[in-house]
Amino acid sequence: MLRCTVGVLAYNEEHNIRQILHALLNQQMTTSDMVEIVVVASGCTDQTVELAQVVASMFPIVKVVVQRERAGKAAAINLLISIAQGDVIVLAGADTLPDPIALEQLLRPFNDPTVGMVGAHVIPLNDPRRFLGFAVQMLWQVHHRMALRWPKLGELVAFRNVVQALPVQSATDEVALEALITAQNYRLVYVPDAVVYNYGPQTFSDFLLQRRRIYAGHLAIAASHGYVAASMPLKHVATLVRESLVRNHRWMLWLLATMLLEFWARILGYLDFTRGYEHHIWRPIKSTKQLQKSAQQLTLVGISISGSWIRRAELMHRLRRIPPAHGTLFWWDHKHKEVIFLIASDQLKPAALQERITMLAAYIGAAEITTPDSNVKYRVVEFSSPLMPLPPTVEQHAPLPYRQTWEASHA
Template sequence: MSDVRPLVIIPTWNEAGHIEAILREIVRDYPQVDVLVVDASSEDGTGRIVERLAKDFPQIHIIYQKEPGKFGEALRMGFKYALEHDYDPVITMDGDQSHSPCYIKDFLQASHKYDLVIGSRYIDGVRVEGWRFRKLLVSKLANMFVSYILVKPIWDFTSGFRCYRRRFLEKINIDEIYNEAYIAQIQLLHLAYQSHFRVKEIPFIYRGTPLAFSKVSQHTRRKTLRYVFKFRAPWWEIFRHLVYLKREYERFVDEYDEFVNPPELKNEGRFEVKDFYEISVGVMAYNEEKNIAKCLYALQRQKLKSGRIKEILVVSSGSTDRTDAIVQQFAQKDARIRLIRQARRMGKASAINEFLKRASGDIVVLESADTIAHEHTVEELIKPFRHPEVGMVGAHPVPVNRKNSFVGFCVHKLWELHHHMALQSPKCGEMVAFRNIVTRIPRYTAVDEAAIEAIISKAGLKLAYASRALVTNKGPETFGDFFKQRRRIASGHRHLKALIGYEVTTLKTSKILKLVWQLQRWTPRETLFMFLLILVEAFARFMGLLDFYIRDKNPFIWDISVTTKDVYILDE
């Protein structure tokens, strides 16, 4: 990291027997790294040793705090010093040689991608030397307790061997860091997740001694256990997390880590605003022999002025019917069309990631194979990208279901509400376009468009709605399929909101009910159907909540509703 000046902060209190060896190792192995010792008025001459070494090594600095026992104050002083002197990143480590400087290179490397890097004693097993079993057991159990109260996929909450990026320190209120060591470490981790900074644990070996004296009092340890609840997750989240005591915890860690540590953007999120765009279209398919030909034919006949379709990549996710054969027939006649096979069905998000790996256009368009784009749809999707603040555009889905049945009424009413809601607050679905800056989406999400919305919004870009970009789809025709779909979507949205705090506009009940009142046609039949739809939707959302919190069910691979296939295009 030649373009930045790293700083190592070492809080000390009576470390005369260790500090010189640590400092000499750092200046020898890391000449590009500065060191700041924050000494708590040590009585054993620690400060004098550091002052002597600072005369020989200009990269060593020392400041003093007035009294010992306030680890948080040492962090506050060190962080402020780092910000005032333009250091980035900032590493904190102990001064008793339990944290070896040999790991500094690992922190610097990880800080390229992560805003908070934690040196972990417990990830992938126990990595502690020199502790008695009782001390090790208490430490491990305490960290497990914190994990289940905060609901964060971290193995070592109290480790002081860490690396912070400057942008994280600038975001938080440094003056509010608690004085107690363990509370401060937990608080900083909580703040990182709360602000959606990227967090990563890396392993290191903690080298203690059986007779080492802990500077953390028993009173502070008890106080820490009480203060943990200040940073607790919602009680429903805690309950859900406790379910994992009987399940595969590693899956939870993998899933959570993927959501809270979003992927890096392509080209660091930079893009060029053009008058004419190259477009990559991705079609996600699973057993779509009834509709894939219609879908591809509709894409071939798109009329464009703002760009050209460079490639059409069909990702067939474990299809067992004639889908692959039909796509290959199209590919033989149109060089833009390519088939990407997934050997087994792994969910739509996984298929989208396969497409994103290969998409080379300026703009990427995602479409499900059970939809049909009207001939001007892609053009209408591309137009808003003339504005540099727009990052993602949603199409206008139009269902083909008959309206005379209750399920048909429900399908049309929901998409009607979606349309009017999107006119006020853009909500993307069925067919979307976005700037090609997204490397991947979370593979565990069941609401892929909403996950992309979250990534684009986090990048500081706006969503747009192209009301004239019509795409024909077909909703469920049976009540069972309809309820199953609504329940799956409710669970997926709950999953997205709980883990990364992103809420789609259609979850805002008050706005939806206001639109219902404005759009409702008060005939006896439609009034009855609307009342029943509200009950069904409310129950589906309730069951989706239970699926997420109680059953630990995240339907990122969902059962196909066969009644949604065989779409036909409506007249424009």
């Protein structure tokens, strides 16, 4: 059985550290063995270390390693590599939440000995009804389509324990790992069924700061290792831009504004690179650190509709009709014909759950349920509050009757 070490890299993550550890401890794994979870806390000045140690005292599989000074993410990964016991090393950011079956899905490709590194499917929790939420969603959807063709891995990745060390000046650790892994003739694999949730930047300054650092890091890796990230070739960029214009023509203004922001960030990143500005110890992107409020339970509901197509234009148009108290739609999955909502935890009481799902299905039903053979299924992914020792759970529910959903759509 494949043995894996999971590394959680943290800098001042007191609001998220227990949440990510609970999510990792409750991963549903049957074909791989998680031998250790190592928290590398780098120069933390808040309660990250103390909170992680509390979890470690209850679960011996969790270890906490402290770097007194913050030396950059690459240095933290090198420390992790030096002590990892697993055949494969998984890197998880403290400000992310892996789906309960994410690691099981993520590690399966390693049954192929030619695979050296894999990456998960990132789903941001940003609200697409706001421009920056739309921009973040658009970039990750483009990333998803790109990775399906030309693997580019990030946020939650795993690699064989064959790398000695990363360049300590690297600002983009995943691309540096891609370069070192492919140099040993291993393949990269994108795993769309391994889902990890996060928050993208929620302010313009944070958006530009993050995007310019990434582009400067890509240029540095290309210069030092001769490895070109999948998002760099103009041919790839042109293909993805053309597809985005076709897919999202109803939001042309927001789409063009997103492209301009990305273009400006790349110019700034290019200037940083040519001027020798180093990003390996980067300024934290504060607006991405709000994964969950301390006393709130994070609950996601995925609604899938068989026998119909999810038409994104109609769906986005109907978002404004959904009261925030009922749920916030933040993702739609064409392959699985599923839309995913973020809802308040108190709506998951048994008596209210069925009613809430029916109401959400009703908002999208008139546009999405197009045939009498259609029915609605839903799944619930529940991440407990960091203050509560409850595990994340996944529940699969039977279909709602087509007629019931159809009638609710026209209430």
